[in-house]
Each structure stands twice: as structure tokens, then as C-alpha cells.
Amino acid sequence: MSNASTDAGADLVRDLVDANHILYHQGIVDAFGHVSVRHDRDAGRFLLARNMAPARVSAADIVEYAVATGEALMPDPPRSYLERYIHSEIYKARSDVMAVVHNHSPAVLPFCIARGARLQPVCHMAGFLGGADARDGPGLFEIRDHAGAASDLLIRNRELGAALARTLGASRVVLMRGHGCTVVAESLRVAVFRAVYTEVNATLLLRSLPLGEVQPLTPQEADATRITNEGQVARPWELWREEAQRAAAARTQTPAR
Amino acid sequence: MSNASTDAGADLVRDLVDANHILYHQGIVDAFGHVSVRHDRDAGRFLLARNMAPARVSAADIVEYAVATGEALMPDPPRSYLERYIHSEIYKARSDVMAVVHNHSPAVLPFCIARGARLQPVCHMAGFLGGADARDGPGLFEIRDHAGAASDLLIRNRELGAALARTLGASRVVLMRGHGCTVVAESLRVAVFRAVYTEVNATLLLRSLPLGEVQPLTPQEADATRITNEGQVARPWELWREEAQRAAAARTQTPAR
């Protein structure tokens, strides 16, 4: 654990490695997607893995980045994720945000593809999708409004990151047309929790919409459920970590050919 | 097994631990949801795990609760599930009920979200959803009718538990708007069986509704299939227990990092 290129707390680095594995094991990221956490001693820095599949991240792969620039804070850094500016610009715009997850969550994508589809909170585990800060559910970021109709859809510079942060506003989740979503929280564990239950809520909506008029949570219900459930975040985290660690251990025990 | 905080039979405690693991392994609960059983020597008590993920429950985590109050019957108890009143109030209202499962079953939730959707029994394994005691299928509990439109949707006190028990009535399953369902039975094994096949029947309905008019079981078919199938409950229980125990053993064998 001590070989991460950071002076952040060892617990924070360990949690970030676990978060990478959990997000993969829960089906929220595949070989793509990334999760970061703000440095615990310096709000101007954040920790993010080098460019690799989240399932394979270890402490040695964690790199420090500058919030101001989105660039790695080490000489001769390893290859970075192209979209690290998602993280840097959200940390810049939102001092309350301590962790950011970006993914291509498979049940969420349809809400980024079908015109007019809305990812409203419909179950009590996903109140964070609505509430007073997000009365209509997560907003949709249309990159064509900022980069034209011939881009590769990636948030590949500070300007696009800043535009994404503006669409996020004060809410907790932002959808990205044809691409995925980005989830933020005041702690790493809550960010992982929200990323998982954004996918759960999206699955429920996909199944509910053909059955009839959906009944979303009221903004007050959304806020009340968010506060209650996020006080219980240790419960899923302990389970998910245990399972993700088991899967990661099995992976590294594969005999060589 | 002897370290549970109860004088209930060791077999009952072991079955309750297995029930927790089975419900997780069968995808009926995730890190949330809970299962209880009435005490085998005292109808005024029931057994329920402390506040934790069902997959991780062991005998030492089982706590006795009072049917009368929904409170733990030990000094300085560990943290309880917020919704233990689901269990206590149903045991109070229904002397025939020996076990209760509460969950956020993923194919059942759409029937708790889409207005007017009905979870009718459409396959012979799920006759318990209908019959003479539940001619229209499970009822839907709308918490706004009891706690207003700003609640966190949880059954967090005796009054809400009693209201839920009234909606359940003489039936075997009650749906909870935006939340999940609660399943009861005259034994723990049958309760687990019904929780699993409620999910199976919901999945079948989700797939059948787009194809045309569904043909539900008649009330007489529902009662007849229920009686037949629940005489065979040992068959799935043995299989599910074997698989859940295997998964639980694999979990605890994960090497430490």
C-alpha cells in the first residue's frame, strides 16, 4: 500500500483501490470508466489511477493530479485517462465534492440515448437522483452544444470539463448524451453507493415504463430517503468490498500458462 | 451455532442464517432487506439479524425481538434494522405467520412503481400470490396515506407497521410503493420459497405483458397449485442451501490482503 505516488492517507488510497474493484464487480464500469477522490490533506489535489482497467488497479497505480489543471503532479507520469478533466473541473466547481465516478453504466445509457427520457428517482434507495437540488432528475449534457457534431464525445480538455460541471450544477448525477454519466458525493463510499443505485434505479425505470405511468418520489421523499440511506452506507460497502476483494484475489491466483 | 443471543432451537437459528444467505444468493435481497422467524417456544418473540447485510449474517448476529414492541430483548443491543416494525406488527396481527421476508426484489419493484400494474399469479409456482385470500393479487401499500408525502418511505415505527399489516390482510404478499415487498408464511422455508417465486412470477409478467393479454391462474388454480408446490418445498431449499453455503464458504476463504 505504501508505494502509491502520494502523501495521502493510506486508508484513502486503499479505499480508492477498493472503489475501483467494487465498481467493476458491481457492473458499473467495464474496462472503461474511472473513480477519483480528493486528497485528504490538500483540496487542490485529487487521486486517480493511471490509464488502465479499474478491475486491475492497485495502490501502485494511483497518481496525484492537480485540481487547477487536471494534469499529473509527478515527473514523467504514466499514461493518464483522456477524460481526467471531468474530475478536475468538478472538484474546482464544487468544493463540497470529495469523490467523482465516471462510467458507462449499462441501464443508465438508454436515458442518455432516447430523446426526452428522464431518469427520475422511483425507489427509495435512489432519492439522491432528485430532491430540492434536482427536481427534474439528472440533467443531460449534450457535447454537441460545446464541441460541435464531429467530436469523439470525450471530455478531453478543461473547457469541456467546465461545461459538464455547469450542467451538473448543484445536483449529484449528470447524464452525458451517447456516453454515460458522472456521479459525485461528499465521500468516496457515498459516490460508489450512488453510482450503484443510479444503475439500479435505471433498471427499475426501464422495467416500469412499459407497465404504466410511473410514480416518482416527491422532492421531499427524495431528500428524506437520501439522508436516511446514506447513513447506512457502511452496510453495502462492507459487503461489496468483501466480494470485490475475493474476485481480485482469485484473479491474481490464476496459474501462469 | 450456540452463540446466538436466544434460547430458540439451534435448528431454527441455523435455518435463519441459511435463509439470509439463500435470499442473497438467489438475488432477492442485496445489502438491504431482512428475514425473521417467530420464536419456536414463545409466540411473543421473533428472531432477526442485527443491522447488517444478509449475506454476512452468522448465528452470533441473531437477536431476539419482542412482538409487542419491535424492540430488542437484550441489554445494550447491537444496531437494529430501522424497519423491524414490519416484522413485529405482522406477527402481532397474524398469529398464523411464522416467518417474514422484506426485500427490494428487482422484478417486483416495477409493480410498486407503475400505477395500476398488478402482480397476478401467471405460473403454477406462484399460486400463493392469488387464491381465495387474494383474488386481485397482492395489495399495494401507499405510505403517503399514512405518513404524508415527505417521508423516507421506511416502516420506522409501530403505527406504520400496523398499517402495513392491515394492507397485507389475510394474504401472503404485500407490495410497498417505491420500496419493495413483504412476504409471509407459516414456516421459514415457505417464506423463502414464496419470496423467490414472487420474483420469478414478476419476471414472467414483465416479459408476458408486451406479448398480449395475460392469462392469470384462476383463484381455484392458485390455491390448488399453492398447496401442491408448498408440499415440495424441501426440494428447492436443499439446493439453495447447498449453493448459498458454498458461496458463503468461498467468501470467508478469501485470503487477507
Add this chain to the structure above:
Amino acid sequence: MSNASTDAGADLVRDLVDANHILYHQGIVDAFGHVSVRHDRDAGRFLLARNMAPARVSAADIVEYAVATGEALMPDPPRSYLERYIHSEIYKARSDVMAVVHNHSPAVLPFCIARGARLQPVCHMAGFLGGADARDGPGLFEIRDHAGAASDLLIRNRELGAALARTLGASRVVLMRGHGCTVVAESLRVAVFRAVYTEVNATLLLRSLPLGEVQPLTPQEADATRITNEGQVARPWELWREEAQRAAAARTQTPAR
């Protein structure tokens, strides 16, 4: 392997055990459903496991039954499947049939629930669903026509078995309203193959129907694909057996608690 209560070939008994495990591992049966094979030395007998979950069947659990009566051919037999008459009456009616699978295949059930839905062959792996012997796809057996509207839906006597065999006719699959399906073939391996690809084809139809008018195979295409593909049945059998045996071995290696 030598402890099965039969004088049938050891290879046949071994294949029947494998068929039980394969059908479970491929998701075609759960704790319910069963598979039989006609005796290789006596067309008046067939082999079927005792009443238990297919995943847990071993050679010692295989019992001989009489085609004429559907009853076990041993003194003091273990508990039988209630629906063994599905097998006996089909073997009686169809001398070409050497193996029978009965299941509650999860993508097939919607075609047994939604009025008018038709399980036509839409991919070349499932031509056996149509062809000259089944121009409209599998027929639907409505038990109410034979047992009234208050039955438990089970084929629990010879008369109902004979009625089911009549609906099957000369085809290879028969659907059962609110219940499941029954698949037959001229060999055990082909019966397993057809049971698996009936489920695959049903899944494809469920996904295709919302997209537009489906294009089924012509009867000639159905027959041609059936003949070609069933000449390759060793390929999936070898794979499925390898995987099912691995899963079964892992199950029995679970440490005792």
C-alpha cells in the same frame, strides 16, 4: 456409476446424470423440471431420477419406470416426480422419441401466458421448433380443457399425460399454459440441445417483437437447419458437460460448516 437401479448401459446412465446437471447449469431447469431417457435394451422402460433437484442427481438416484403405467419398476421405490406421466405417455405415443425434457424455461413461459403469442423459430439454431411437422410452431396445451379450471396444473395421471401427448402430436416441443414446456428428441443429447435452444429462441423473440415484424424461418429452412445443426450436437454437449461437471464438483467440495 454402477449403483443405479437399472440394467441399462452405464454410458446411458452417465449421460442422464450429465443431462440433469447441464439443464441446471444452462438455466433451463431450477429446483424443478426433469429429464428422462428410454431404456436402451427395452423400449417399454425409461430412466428418470427420483423426486429431487436435477442439479443434485447422481447415478444412485436414477430409477426405472414402466412406459405402460408411469410407475417405478422396483419394490418400495423412492418418492417419484408427480408429473412422471408426461414421460410415460409420450414414450407410449411416440415410438421415435428416446428422450423427454420437462421444464419451466424462463423465456419460454411468456409464450405460455400471453394469449396468442407464438413461439416461432426465428434463428437457425432453433429450426426444430417449426418445419413440416410444426408449421405454426409448438402447440399450447390448455389443461383447463381436460381437468377444469380448478386443477393444480400438473400432469398428475395417465389421462392428462395422454392428452398432452396428443397436443404434442408429431412435433418436437409442446407449450403448457401457465406452466412450462416439454421437449422430445430421438436421443438424449438432442433433447438437451433442443431444450437449451428453445430458451435461446424465446429470448430472441422477446427482444425482437418490440422492434417490428419478425421474420420466421420458412418450414423448409426450419427442417434444413434442424438437420444440419443436430449433426453438430457433440460440440455443445462436450462444452456443457465440462462446465456442468466443474460446477457439480465445486458443489460437493464445499467444506462442511
Add this chain to the structure above:
Amino acid sequence: MSNASTDAGADLVRDLVDANHILYHQGIVDAFGHVSVRHDRDAGRFLLARNMAPARVSAADIVEYAVATGEALMPDPPRSYLERYIHSEIYKARSDVMAVVHNHSPAVLPFCIARGARLQPVCHMAGFLGGADARDGPGLFEIRDHAGAASDLLIRNRELGAALARTLGASRVVLMRGHGCTVVAESLRVAVFRAVYTEVNATLLLRSLPLGEVQPLTPQEADATRITNEGQVARPWELWREEAQRAAAARTQTPAR
């Protein structure tokens, strides 16, 4: 590795074995489907496994074939895939193609079954489905136009392979009515990547179409995302290979019965 019947590079043979296992582990092929690669020293030959399930392929199963004829280049060859002419005729028509995958990808099939359904690229990982070379998405090959309405749907000779190659044209994916799809690329790793994300994109479309009007990538977006993502193909390949090798190792470690 040295026992493959080829003088191609050992790395290429090893990658081809891995590709077989990856495609199975990712759910793109089942017991059927196949993947080939053009010989690295002779553009007139390609490598393909003998007739067997991809999951079970090892280096000793790789055989050389002639692009000119689609026939094996060894005396007394093992049984070949019936559809090897898919590969040979595409290599003949497209000198830029270095690898070919043919499969029955389960979310893609509906677009080969429902009349008029179009597999447009709707997420940035699947831009290769569109772009300047495939403005309307993949074309659909109707075998009835070439073999009549009584064929077994297989590409079982050079003429049908050539017709399929004409429908593919300059694009990267071709759909086959009632059958599956074929994916090509300028390298083996990119072909596997495209086969996986064709399935991902199809799943997203199946979920998006019921929600409202889908917003496909523009041709320019499709080309831009393809170029970007295929520069990152090592990331999923490393992960998928690790997982497929683990699964393959577990398979061969199953104790004999």
C-alpha cells in the same frame, strides 16, 4: 504453443487462442461461432480452429486455411467449421482485413430478425458501426436472395461467402438474417473489441427504443470515436484475457469423476 500446425508467429497463435476464450467469456459466442486471423507472413493464408467450441480451443487446434479456396492446408485435416468460407471470402475481398469474427451475438440477433430494425451506433464505444463507410449502420445479408427459401442459412460455399462479403462492402459489421453477424478489423484485438461492443450497443438500443426517439452518433462522431477508442484497445484486451485465462484454467483443473 509450438504444436500449432502453422509457421505463423507464436504470439499470433497465442492471441488467437485467447480471442477464442475471450469471445466465449464475454458472451459473444456460445458453443458455436468462430474467429480467425490472417497469417502474419503470408496474406494468402489464415488461421482458424478446427470444428469445436471456442471455449475449448488450444494452440494444437489451430489449422491453416487457404484464402483462395477456404480449405485446410494440411493433409488429412481435422473436421472444419462448415462456414469457413465467411472468412476466406472476406480476406479475399478485403485486403485491409486481418481478422474476422462470426457469431450469434444474443442482443444483435433481434436486429437480424425484426424487419426494418437498424443497428445504429448510439454510444461512443461503438462508433465503428457507423461513420463514412457505413452511414446507415451495418447492412443485412438475406441468404434467400442467394440460396432460396429452403437453405440451412449457413455460408457453406465460396459463392455464399462472396455474396456476404459484397454485403459487408467497406464496412466493419454485417448482419445475417435469422443467423448472427460477422465483424472484421485490421487486427485481431480490434476485431474482438468490435464484436464485444457490437453486442453492447445492441443491448443499449434494445433498451432505448421503447423510451423514445434514439439519437445516433453522427457519421463524423462515429469516425472520431472509433479512432479514439481503438487506440485504447489494449486496456480491455488485457482485462478480458486475464479473466478468460482464469476461467480456462479453472475448467481444466476440474477433478476427473
